[in-house]
Amino acid sequence: MTTIDFTTFVEQLASVSGETILPFFRTSLGIDDKGEHGHFDPVTAADRAAEQAMRSLIKRSFPEHGIIGEEFGNERADAEYVWVLDPIDGTKSFISGMPVWGTLVALTRFGEPVFGMMHQPFMQEMFSGDGGAARYRGPGGRRNLRVRPCASLADAILFTTSPLLMNETDRATFMSVEKSVKLSRYGGDCYAYCMLAAGHIDLVIETELKPYDILPLIPIITGAGGIVTSWDGGPAANGGRVIAAGDKRVHEAAMKRLSV
Incomplete structure (x- = not known):
């Protein structure tokens, strides 16, 4: 799989997950608590639907790849390439109507992350990186990402x-x-x-x-x-x-x- 195929496919994952999640955001949602020992760990229909949508697209496009997801567990987790999915990271913010949440997707090869993405469809922002470079795409355009110096x-x-x-x-x-x-x-x-x-x-x-x-x-x-x-x-x-x-x-x- 070439880098260009990979980048294009990740953008497709972002698109399908965002289209699935946005109709749920800032609506009256049913919330399940999957936490234990008094720890509140919410999950919604949006989490589950987005992960299912991404899993379906991965299976159609790369049936030999594995998948690890927050909501539906592992499939072929020992494969050379494995997709790691967190459909809504920040579900507590999501159910509160706050926009500081995102869909997380990683691709690992032999267990090492080779590409990562955070997509926030409500604000139309995407952050991505391959370890050698990192990029941003949003309403203000596209640019490379760079950390800032900080001495202490x-x-x-x-x-x-x-x-x-x-x-x-x-x-x-x-x-x-x-x-x-x-x-x-x-x-x-x-x-x-x-x-x-x-x-x-x-x-x-x-x-x-x-x-x-x-x-x-x-x-x-x-x-x-x-x-x-x-x-x-x-x-x-x-x-x-x-x-x-x-x-x-x-x-x-x-x-x-x-x-x-």
Whole structure:
């Protein structure tokens, strides 16, 4: 599969998922809770319909490829090429009528992400990357994405979806970083990582991520010149505790505090 075929097909996935999701947004939705132990984890008909639409298109176009999806599990997960799907990353924002959510798609080869996309159909924005470059397409046109330099934590803007999603130990560790930055903001889900790739923020720190939450974002961040790892400096592809930074100096400084 050539790069041009790949890019065209990902845009088709974005189109079919967006057309499926938008009729549900800011409507009266039935919401199911798939969370456990008192943790609210909503899922809607929009999540399920969008993943089904993307799965159908993948199976028709590349029947030999595998699929890993948030809502419908794994098919041929040991294939050379595997598509990783999160139909609505930020479902809590989605059901609240807030536009900070997106459809995440990754393509992995032998388990490594080789392409990632975040698509926000309501705002008509798409962020994509292949690890070597990252791109934006939106109402303002098209451009390459690039992280911005940031010399220290004292100069950094930090995002996390919510410290309440962290356990007490991780929350305390996170707060040791938060106290050192110029500005800390909550919310954003996948959007925060894309804003990092676009050079608007400097640091994202999260916990409890699943592979489909982060795999599509890794090629975007690294393609824009950023770095994304686990809290202990290892690969972030398996999710869990993740740190993303636009500047290696900020990444190193935050890592020192996270590893304490």
